[in-house]
Amino acid sequence: MDVAVSMPRAADLLAWYDRHRRALPWRAGVGERPDPYRVWASEIMLQQTTVTAVKPYYERFMARFPTVAALAAAPSEDVMQAWAGLGYYSRARNLHACAKAVMELNGGRFPDNEEGLRALPGIGAYTAGAVAAIAFGRPAAAVDGNVERVMTRLFAIADELPGARPLIRDKVLTLLPHDRPGDFAQALMDLGATICTPRNPACGLCPWREPCQAREEGTQESFPRKAPKKAGQTRYGAAFVLTRADGAILLRTRPAKGLLGGMAEVPTSEWRADYELDGAAQDAPLALRWTQVAQPVRHVFTHFPLELTVFTGSVPTPTPAPPGMRFTPLADLAGEPLPSVMLKVVERAGLFRIGPKSGVHL
Ligand code: SF4
Structure with missing residues (x-):
């Protein structure tokens, strides 16, 4: 008009x-x-x-x-x-x-x-x-x-x-x-x-x-007009599996709203279609020597596939958790509300084997 x-x-x-x-x-x-x-x-x-x-x-x-x-x-x-x-x-x-x-x-x-x-x-x-x-x-x-x-x-x-x-x-x-x-x-x-x-x-x-x-x-x-999000576009990110010498793993709780709301996870970067692994160190919860695990974890959500590259690291026992995160003893991990993508991540880090029915086995 x-x-x-x-x-x-x-x-x-x-x-x-x-x-x-x-x-x-x-x-x-x-x-x-x-x-x-x-x-x-x-x-x-x-x-x-x-x-x-x-x-x-x-x-x-x-x-x-x-x-x-x-x-x-x-x-x-x-x-x-x-x-x-x-x-x-x-x-x-x-x-x-x-x-x-x-x-x-x-x-x-x-x-x-x-x-x-x-x-x-x-x-x-x-x-x-x-x-x-x-x-x-x-x-x-x-x-x-x-x-x-x-x-x-x-x-x-x-x-x-x-x-x-x-x-x-x-x-x-x-x-x-x-x-x-x-x-x-x-x-x-x-x-x-x-x-x-x-x-x-x-x-x-x-x-x-x-x-x-x-x-x-x-x-x-x-207005503004927005291009519809491409359904099914793969998103990428980095996941950081940090263990402490006393046998605890670093976790945090996802925001209450949104995908996997309120569930537990290891710290990750944002999940984006254009995520660049080169900058992964910036997204790590602590600055230390991280080891990249060769095979990434793939998981399919309803609206998009996700590929997470897993990094592992370890810290000595007195290390406190960064703000908003917590160290959970590995023995208590089964009590954490970890979604299946996170179970795959900790398994890929070599910490656990995922059991056929009951989730995590040490
Ligand atoms: S700029 Fe925004 S608030 Fe101002 S007249 Fe236009 S639509 Fe209305």
């Missing part, structure tokens, strides 16, 4: 932001200079986690590690302990590695552009764009899920994600005001989080309601 709408203007979004910006602990006040360390740390914490969940952790983390130098100098156990509860622990390891790299490479100064930031551990395209724009005022696009939603609605972009991402990025760069790129990035985040929500967007309160093509057509909730 052809619709006659005006072009969106950054000035309208910024005027709205000046009145309605969220007060967030990592945000610089009006007229204040943003601290790149605080901006970067908040962006890493916010990956895969909500603002509400991050706020209390962020405050405590900053009180404990007020500078990048303090974070880089801290023992990794302290960093993991301060992170405990935020989940996705590879982010905490990357955060610590990145702080050390910033100290070693630049004497504690973060690179002030996207390219330099992207070269650091754990910093992808979105985080590099966000930090470059917010902390250094660079005209960079920071495109996350919120921004994808706003832009596909604003311009009624019918191309499916992820293929539409370059076009979305171009649209953001077209609108981006060179005098306030950091505020523009934060304004887009706020608009997506508070007004242009996935369900029932509050279009009546939106500073871009006039130029918004999806609002004009009444098709807001049909």
Whole structure:
């Protein structure tokens, strides 16, 4: 359908932001200079986690590690302990590695552009764009899920994600005001989080309601369009079987919701179609010498096949479990709610033989 709408203007979004910006602990006040360390740390914490969940952790983390130098100098156990509860622990390891790299490479100064930031551990395209724009005022696009939603609605972009991402990025760069790129990035985040929500967007309160093509057509909730997940695409990952000298194995409990909810497992990486084994060390629960088992474990779930590469490692007896995990005596393993894929993993690690009926035998 052809619709006659005006072009969106950054000035309208910024005027709205000046009145309605969220007060967030990592945000610089009006007229204040943003601290790149605080901006970067908040962006890493916010990956895969909500603002509400991050706020209390962020405050405590900053009180404990007020500078990048303090974070880089801290023992990794302290960093993991301060992170405990935020989940996705590879982010905490990357955060610590990145702080050390910033100290070693630049004497504690973060690179002030996207390219330099992207070269650091754990910093992808979105985080590099966000930090470059917010902390250094660079005209960079920071495109996350919120921004994808706003832009596909604003311009009624019918191309499916992820293929539409370059076009979305171009649209953001077209609108981006060179005098306030950091505020523009934060304004887009706020608009997506508070007004242009996935369900029932509050279009009546939106500073871009006039130029918004999806609002004009009444098709807001049909954006963004997503390519259907390919059924049956194999996912890959790494599983880490860690034993302690006293005969205990490291386990954790899966989140209550979702696949195998609430069941026990050895620590694993994410399971993804594009998982790269080269980075498996980053996903390990502890930094130590891991041995890769030759044959991976294959398992078929209802919607996808899974291939897990098994790594084994051992630690001395006083070693405590990392946050969110536990050491379970091998003798008690039969009492753990291990799904069959995990029974295959521990068997592949050479610890057990899976019995015909009763599960695990030592
Ligand atoms: S008018 Fe509605 S759909 Fe369009 S950008 Fe604003 S909130 Fe989103």
